[in-house]
Amino acid sequence: xxxxxxxxxxxxxxxxxxxxxxxxxxxxxxxxxxxxxxxxxxxxxxxxxxxxxxxxxxxxxxxxxxxxxxxxxxxxxxxxxxxxxxxxxxxxxxxxxxxxxxxxxxxxxxxxxxxxxxxxxxxxxxxxxxxxxxxxxxxxxxxxxxxxxxxxxxxxxxxxxxxxxxxxxxxxxxxxxxxxxxxxxxxxxxxxxxxxxxxxxxxxxxxxxxxxxxxxxxxxxxxxxxxxxxxxxxxxxxxxxxxxxxxxxxxxxxxxxxxxxxxxxxxxxxxxxxxxxxxxxxxxxxxxxxxxxxxxxx
Numbered sequence: 001x002x003x004x005x006x007x008x009x010x011x012x013x014x015x016x017x018x019x020x021x022x023x024x025x026x027x028x029x030x031x032x033x034x035x036x037x038x039x040x041x042x043x044x045x046x047x048x049x050x051x052x053x054x055x056x057x058x059x060x061x062x063x064x065x066x067x068x069x070x071x072x073x074x075x076x077x078x079x080x081x082x083x084x085x086x087x088x089x090x091x092x093x094x095x096x097x098x099x100x101x102x103x104x105x106x107x108x109x110x111x112x113x114x115x116x117x118x119x120x121x122x123x124x125x126x127x128x129x130x131x132x133x134x135x136x137x138x139x140x141x142x143x144x145x146x147x148x149x150x151x152x153x154x155x156x157x158x159x160x161x162x163x164x165x166x167x168x169x170x171x172x173x174x175x176x177x178x179x180x181x182x183x184x185x186x187x188x189x190x191x192x193x194x195x196x197x198x199x200x201x202x203x204x205x206x207x208x209x210x211x212x213x214x215x216x217x218x219x220x221x222x223x224x225x226x227x228x229x230x231x232x233x234x235x236x237x238x239x240x241x242x243x244x245x246x247x248x249x250x251x252x253x254x255x256x257x258x259x260x261x262x263x264x265x266x267x268x269x270x271x272x273x274x275x276x277x278x279x280x281x282x283x284x285x286x287x288x289x290x291x292x293x294x295x296x297x298x
Contacts, residue, residue: 015098019097021284025288029186035297036081042219043204043212046196047145049181049189049250052085052170054094059172060163062101064156069134071119073149075223081117082253083281085170088144092155094166101131101158121162121254123171123178123246127160132191146199146251169248180248187231187297191260193294194223194267195251213278221271226291227264242269269298 021028030036040046068087071079074202081244111134118132135154141267156201161172169180181192198218204213235241247260255263273285289296 005079006261007246020110024162025292026230026298027237028292030297031293032297035270037102039293039298040193040219043215044200046193049167049192051167053181053218053240054088054092054166054170058093058164059094059096059166062097062158062160063095063172064097064158065094066135067118067155067157067174069114069155070152071287072192072270073140073151080253081114083118083121083248084143084150084152084251084253085248086143086145086250087141087150087152092154092170093172094172096219098159101129102133104131105133114155115235117156121159122254123254130159132155132157143251146196147203148199148251177244178246178248179252185245185247187227189268190223190227190230191252191263192246192250194220194227194271195249197223197268198267198274199251201271201278203255203275205277213274213286214280217271217274217280218284218286219290221268221275222290223294224268224271225286226288226294230295231261255261 020120037046037048067083068085068090069081069086071077072083072086075078077260105115114134119126133156135156138151138153141150141152142148159174162173166172168182171178179188181189197216201213201216201220204210204216230245231241244257246256248254249260253261272283
């Protein structure tokens with residue numbers, strides 16, 4: 001009888017243990033938001049996304065829905081415009097609209113460019129006659145959660161919606177499937193968490209606080225690595241993955257599924273760059289429990 005090499009047996013055992021840990025982490029879920037939040041308090045506590053303050057508003061027919069549209073100042077004037085609702089300086093409204101919608105902005109104007117950019121992020125085919133208009137001038141805003149510098153405008157979306165209520169994501173469009181962290185989407189929450197930690201790490205880097213900076217960047221790195229692995233596992237194993245969803249994120253606008261998960265490698269690279277900026281030596285490993293903490297409870 002052939003005896004197995006002890007060294008090979010040890011390697012195989014370690015590999016199997018790692019595979020089991022990865023499977024356990026990917027299959028873990030969490031419906032207790034308070035328990036989930038408790039494991040995300042280093043170097044600071046991540047504030048879970050609240051539901052849209054207009055959630056529950058009853059609407060039907062022609063309406064005006066206001067949104068904040070912002071660019072990241074750090075990316076320059078050509079940065080993409082995106083919906084970033086969670087600003088605290090100007091409340092948004094959702095109300096019935098009587099009469100004709102306003103005319104679209106003149107082609108070639110900066111307002112028209114903003115409207116076109118936002119229309120491209122829309123989920124589903126717009127109803128006939130939908131118009132997006134810019135309300136007022138652009139203004140400088142500091143995001144209340146990430147503290148990022150933004151250039152923002154308020155916009156009004158004049159559209160038609162079915163009879164119903166605005167959901168927790170602030171969405172009332174017909175024929176669309178939109179979710180967000182506040183509605184229980186772990187995928188949206190993962191991207192939100194990674195982006196929050198990167199912004200936090202940048203502030204700590206600027207304050208020359210290397211250790212907490214590395215902690216924040218490592219959390220972002222682990223989350224970015226875990227997102228695509230978790231989606232692949234969920235599609236193959238759970239049978240409940242919903243295809244064709246759109247995701248309303250806190251800091252990156254509205255994204256389709258491919259767009260959302262295309263962010264994962266981008267966030268991973270940003271996290272690695274941040275770790276180097278905070279004097280991390282070498283490429284750090286990440287463990288399964290850290291990679292999947294965005295959708296699991298401890």
